[in-house]
Amino acid sequence: MKIAIMSFAHLHAVSYVRCLQALGVELTASDPDHVDRPAGEAGGPALAAELGVPYVDSYAELLEGKPDGVVVCSENAKHRELVELAAAAGAHVLCEKPIATTLADARAMIDACAASNVNLMIAYPVRFSPAFAALKGSLESGALGTPVAVTGTNNGQIPLDQRAWFVDPELAGGGSLTDHTVHVADLLDSLFDSARASSVYATTNKIMHAGKVEVETGGLVSIRYDNGVSATIDCSWSKPPSYPTWGGLTLQLVGTRGIADMDAFSQRVDGHSESTGNGVWLSYGTNSDAVLVAEFVSSIAEGRAPQPDGEVGYRTLQIVAAGYESVRTGQPVSLAPIRSET
Amino acid sequence: MSVRSGGNYTIGMVGAGGIANSHLPSWLSLGADLVVFSLEGAPELVRRHGGGSVVGSLDQLLDACDAVDVCTPTYTHAEIVCRAAAAGRQVFCEKPLARTSVDARAAIDACVQAGVQLYPGHVVRYFPEFVAMHDAVRAGAVGEVAVQRFSRTGSAPSQPWFLDETLSGGLVMDQSIHDLDFARWNAGEVATVFARQTIAPGPDVVRSCQVILTHSNGALSYVSGTWARPGTTFRTRFEVAGTNGLLQHDSRDHQPLMVDGGVVDDSGTGLLPATPFVESPYLTEIREIYTAFRGGPPPRVTAEDGYQAVRIAEAAVASLSTGRAIQLDPEEGVVR
Structure with a gap:
């Protein structure tokens, strides 16, 4: 099982990485926007190295690795772009909440995942x-x-x-x-x-x-x-x-x-x-x-749709x-x- | 004002129900004499507390007292306050001051014209945990108040008039008004009121209301109230968050003594809160009112506060019936 982390913008990425490491899945990460962040905000290859996760410089390269699933931890407004990239690459998606910043983006993400026949799960750990x-x-x-x-x-x-x-x-x-x-x-x-x-x-x-x-x-x-x-x-x-x-x-x-x-x-x-x-x-x-991350990984392994899904993300x-x-x-x-x- | 000559200071208590049982012992412990008039329950009330005498009519009561304590159902408050004022008696009236803001204003006007004092019984302003919080807020412990939450949960009252909204004003007017008053005391005048309520169908009388206030200064308050199934423990909670801190309390979490007897006790504490290990807040309240009646400083809660509380609760009830947020006229918020 290969899982890719798209962006460290949301620091829940750190928690998800540790949980995924504990599950023994193969991890890669990319965080190309780290260069645009304010000084002092961790990210990019330095954070990946600290977490012990192999790092690549671009999302294209990340997806060329054919991950089974991706975890999207970008800024909320960038969720759509990354989810669409992942869906096009055939990867199942776990997306940080909220699903998006507009309902139009949220609907487009749901549609893109459906069109590629991949799952869209929203990270609601509670x-x-x-x-x-x-x-x-x-x-x-x-x-x-x-x-x-x-x-x-x-x-x-x-x-x-x-x-x-x-x-x-x-x-x-x-x-x-x-x-x-x-x-x-x-x-x-x-x-x-x-x-x-x-x-x-x-x-x-x-x-x-x-x-x-x-x-x-x-x-x-x-x-x-x-x-x-x-x-x-x-x-x-x-x-x-x-x-x-x-x-x-x-x-x-x-x-x-x-x-x-x-x-x-x-x-x-x-x-x-x-x-x-x-x-x-x-x-x-x-x-x-x-438990959230384990459910995402299990759902991929077992070929089933996990909850909470994109529709819950949309309704919320x-x-x-x-x-x-x-x-x-x-x-x-x-x-x-x-x-x-x- | 007609003045009674001679004798001990006498309180005329009208009504002998739930709240009378909290007020009467307080008056007695402060040394006042009591006369009680009620359509029912007066002999039992005085017998239960070992003090006071029963009179047969409101006129007899007014003749025999210096001040009136109105402990009757809400819908009768304003009329009795006006009768007391006309007789020149000081008035302490259990909350809500009246069933409607129009009635509350009429009661206030009658007392002003008669030159008698009028105070509403907003006893939560005397509960020590609420007092400690309010004093800290006033002293700046949380900075500027931004978001407050108040929750009040207890068994549904058993007397039928409470559940008749035309008589009591319902859950918002009867129960949540405590916290609506307190929210205003902490954060100032209210600009907008929105409320929702759910009344469970079926034989249970379980109901909850949720009121959201936007204060004139931008602060937000959330007041939730529940009349739950019989046996439910009375519980209050609050949280006050501001620019520089946070205050919170849950009556369930601060028990000076807990004894586990190994037996499930399903009795609950009903409609009124238990207040162990502190002076009864009703006594604190009534002492302050009694002091004011006899020429001392005014109490912390005024008739105008009582009017504003009714007005806010009335706006919440209007929001329940219209489904709309209700704007309050800021001019009405000014103390007259």
């Missing part, structure tokens, strides 16, 4: 968290009754220090609303199975990190699903820069028979360090990235796009019926 699997199991078993309402939070530090492109409206597609709505939206897509978002209201602000970035840093997104559930997602980059960890993801589901609280990153040792002058936060438990991006439209109009936005691809 879906592979055991806590989420248990929550989904509780809902499906009826233990929680009928779902009534959900509050999801995906709050983190502003990802400004590691990668400047995250706050570039063109390259990222937006700020925290783009970055942090889709993970929870993906979980709801999975939990509610065939139910679809029917209306989205969002409000955002730029109070945190004002003056440093153009994009929104705070946001609340309210979604009505056609199964009657109302869900609100806090997508704010509201963890302070000195917070002892990057952030987290929580989901509270109110059902007619019970209330479930999931904290996907709750398994940790807490403490305080005099040497860092800060809280200690030692995560343990399942590395969801490893639709919620983001409707959120921005709602911010613009100040009113909730109805979602057009989802186009069926099957």
